[in-house]
Amino acid sequence: MPGHVISVLLFLALHQLLVLPVVAYTALSDNFLRLVPSGGDDFDIDNGKLLAPILIPRVAGTPGQTAAQQHFLNFFAAELPEWGVEWYNSTSTTPVTGNRQIPFANLVFKREPPWVKEGQSNLLTLVAHYDSKITPNGFIGATDSAAPCAILMHVARTLDRFVTQMYDEMSALGEGGSVEMDMGVQILLLDGEEAFRAWTATDSLYGARALAEQWESSPHPAMSFYRNPLDQISMFVLLDLLGAANPNVPSYIQTTHWAYRNMATIEDRMRKLGLLESAPARPFLPDADKKVFRPPSIGDDHVPFMARGVPILHLITSPFPDQWHTMDDDGAHLDMPTVRDWAKIVTAFALEWLDMMEVEPKENSGARAV
Numbered sequence: 394m395p396g397h398v399i400s401v402l403l404f405l406a407l408h409q410l411l412v413l414p415v416v417a418y419t420a421l422s423d424n425f426l427r428l429v430p431s432g433g434d435d436f437d438i439d440n441g442k443l444l445a446p447i448l449i450p451r452v453a454g455t456p457g458q459t460a461a462q463q464h465f466l467n468f469f470a471a472e473l474p475e476w477g478v479e480w481y482n483s484t485s486t487t488p489v490t491g492n493r494q495i496p497f498a499n500l501v502f503k504r505e506p507p508w509v510k511e512g513q514s515n516l517l518t519l520v521a522h523y524d525s526k527i528t529p530n531g532f533i534g535a536t537d538s539a540a541p542c543a544i545l546m547h548v549a550r551t552l553d554r555f556v557t558q559m560y561d562e563m564s565a566l567g568e569g570g571s572v573e574m575d576m577g578v579q580i581l582l583l584d585g586e587e588a589f590r591a592w593t594a595t596d597s598l599y600g601a602r603a604l605a606e607q608w609e610s611s612p613h614p615a616m617s618f619y620r621n622p623l624d625q626i627s628m629f630v631l632l633d634l635l636g637a638a639n640p641n642v643p644s645y646i647q648t649t650h651w652a653y654r655n656m657a658t659i660e661d662r663m664r665k666l667g668l669l670e671s672a673p674a675r676p677f678l679p680d681a682d683k684k685v686f687r688p689p690s691i692g693d694d695h696v697p698f699m700a701r702g703v704p705i706l707h708l709i710t711s712p713f714p715d716q717w718h719t720m721d722d723d724g725a726h727l728d729m730p731t732v733r734d735w736a737k738i739v740t741a742f743a744l745e746w747l748d749m750m751e752v753e754p755k756e757n758s759g760a761r762a763v
């Protein structure tokens with residue numbers, strides 16, 4: 394081979410080395426998948442510490458809203474003190490509450506590399522709404538979306554240990570500071586998703602609309618790698634209507650189908666390894682091989698974000714659960730193996746997204762699933 398060809402190849406190889414490896418995506422090992430915890434009794438509907446306190450009516454402007462907020466705040470303060478807490482409050486009238494300004498309060502819990510400057514981390518963004526529908530009176534919304542909120546709390550606490558180890562190791566090696574590697578995670582617990590009377594563009598998504606608008610109009614300082622907080626969202630993963638048995642979650646969005654496929658692969662691998670409790674006739678995520686997409690049509694908290702160019706992975710069952718928007722959407726109608734399996738699948742997806750094979754626990758380290 395002529396020398397110049399070799400040097401060109403060498404140049405290309407070096408160029409690849411220098412440019413590409415900063416963003417790795419390594420599948421979790423079987424060993425790591427086995428260590429992903431399900432949350433167990435913490436999802437118990439009567440006294441589990443994650444889910445039980447959210448199984449109450451929690452409409453904006455009522456004491457249940459405050460109680461739910463307090464539950465999230467207490468949990469993060471007690472178990473995840475490194476996570477930042479931000480409120481995004483707004484008010485609005487609704488078609489059924491007259492001139493009164495109803496308070497809507499989104500909560501954002503965020504863990505990012507300790508060295509990052511404002512606007513410098515890319516954030517896996519895991520989202521659920523915590524409000525419940527005002528009617529029927531006493532409605533609990535167990536799948537809609539108490540269980541998704543509890544699942545995200547479980548994901549956060551499971552990630553924390555690995556994220557902390559990763560940040561510590563990167564700090565020690567002086568590896569931080571390249572924007573692509575500065576990955577973090579944020580949990581968005583949104584308020585006011587439900588319509589008060591009937592779903593319209595203005596009677597729904599009160600919290601999500603306010604947050605997307607606020608983030609769009611909060612530009613980062615000049616020369617920041619990401620323009621604004623929306624631009625920092627590496628993927629907006631929205632969980633909704635999860636927790637009933639035999640869920641079917643299609644792939645809705647062609648441009649992020651690759652991310653759906655990553656999660657479907659995790660589900661498939663976990664099932665084959667015997668790590669999931671449920672035994673549905675079809676996988677929760679059956680669409681890994683989908684080729685033909687239609688424009689997505691389900692209105693949900695992602696809409697104001699998608700309209701602003703944020704990449705979305707929408708995890709909502711279709712058809713909706715039989716209990717949808719009825720008094721039967723309560724704790725008793727959740728299928729606990731399904732809830733715990735979702736907790737495992739979403740946790741594993743987040744671990745993989747955040748490249749946690751870098752800190753894979755060694756087989757004999759005594760780490761055990763709980």
Ligand SMILES: *[C@@H]1O[C@H](CO)[C@@H](O)[C@H](O)[C@H]1NC(C)=O
Pocket residue numbers: 480481482496498
């Ligand atoms: C947002 O509202 C909550 C109560 O709903 C309150 O506790 C909090 O202090 C408010 N935060 C801001 C920044 O206004």
Ligand SMILES: [Zn+2]
Pocket residue numbers: 526537587718
């Ligand atoms: Zn709903």
